[in-house]
Amino acid sequence: MAVLKIAVIDDATMIRDLIKKFVRQNFPEAKIFDAVNGQAGMTLLKRQPVDLILCDWEMPEMSGEELLRWVRTQENMLDTPFIMVTSRGDKEFVIKAIEAKVSDYLVKPFNNKQFLEKIHRAFKKHGIQVPESALLSKPPTGRGGDSLAVLTAHSSAVPKANESPVKNLPKKPLPKGAAIVRTSSGEIKCALKQLDLKSMLGVFKASTFMPTLLEQVSLDLEFSRRDEQKIVRMNGFVQMLKSNEERPDSNLAILKVFFMDEDPQKRALISEYVGQFN
Structure with a gap:
């Protein structure tokens, strides 16, 4: 494939830098475009076609969900992989993202292996060939590694050990302090x-x-x-x-x-x- 173009959209500078670091480690030849919030991300995507969007959920001016819904109304981005990168692992938030046609959901905190697996899964879902420089030694397979399926299944599915722990806060309220x-x-x-x-x-x-x-x-x-x-x-x-x-x-x-x-x-x-x- 041609040089991979990736958009990184997050209002936190350090988190953008961390995501860009993982991108460079796994896709050294990729071109990275970043934006500080959803509104800036929309402006970016209007002028710069990309192959992958990595976007935070909670941002000022325009949230990741709002940006995702706009992206899916654009004819040239109907099938662009869109991965929501956020600490909101609550089931109701994941369902909202699924309804807005998110490609996958990466819950903070995550490591480089989990990051790469999510990108592989999103590319496979959209029929995009992964650059050879970023091939996994063992590509992810099966339902166990799919955080969207785990969170929306009726059964008591449990993420695999190498998956980011996706869970709500403890049922009992945390004590003060x-x-x-x-x-x-x-x-x-x-x-x-x-x-x-x-x-x-x-x-x-x-x-x-x-x-x-x-x-x-x-x-x-x-x-x-x-x-x-x-x-x-x-x-x-x-x-x-x-x-x-x-x-x-x-x-x-x-x-x-x-x-x-x-x-x-x-x-x-x-x-x-x-x-x-x-």
Whole structure:
């Protein structure tokens, strides 16, 4: 095929950079075009035909869902692979994306292998040949790796170990001052020590699943507003990881997550949470 053209649309600079890094690792000859939100993405796509669209869901001015619905009304993009890249793994959001004719759904956080598998699956769905430079050693097969099928099936299907964990928040509300930190291979529950618009500092049991330094994560928080449960989901990376005590048998660890989201609505929710937490 000709040189692959890929559009990366996300309002968070660090997340755009991370996605572009994965694109360059897997498709070194690809041309990358990026946009800071859905409205800018629409402008980009009007003037620049692409072979693949990687788009965030929650963005100011125009959401990923709104952009997807517009894309599917354009004759030249009716069959362009469109992968929604977001931390919103809730079933109702996935169903909305399916109704808008999304090609696939990649839940943050994800690793390079999961990223490449989703692109292969989307290309196969749309009958596009994958460049030889990005061939998987074992192409993904079967229903188990299809996050859309897993989330919309009536059976209790469970994602494979190498799939991004796609799940709702725990059924029981998170207690005040607690957070769930999700990675592409596991999650931990933290007690908050410090929280602001830039980062979160938390303590967790080191005997549980252990994230790694600089790993991409998604942070879940909950708080009440007039008897309504509000959910805050922030994307970030592990900036610091160390023992809570100066001894080798310590069972507590300190984790610092630096936020990558720049969405003003998310920042407003964080501010509201901090106001209740302090």
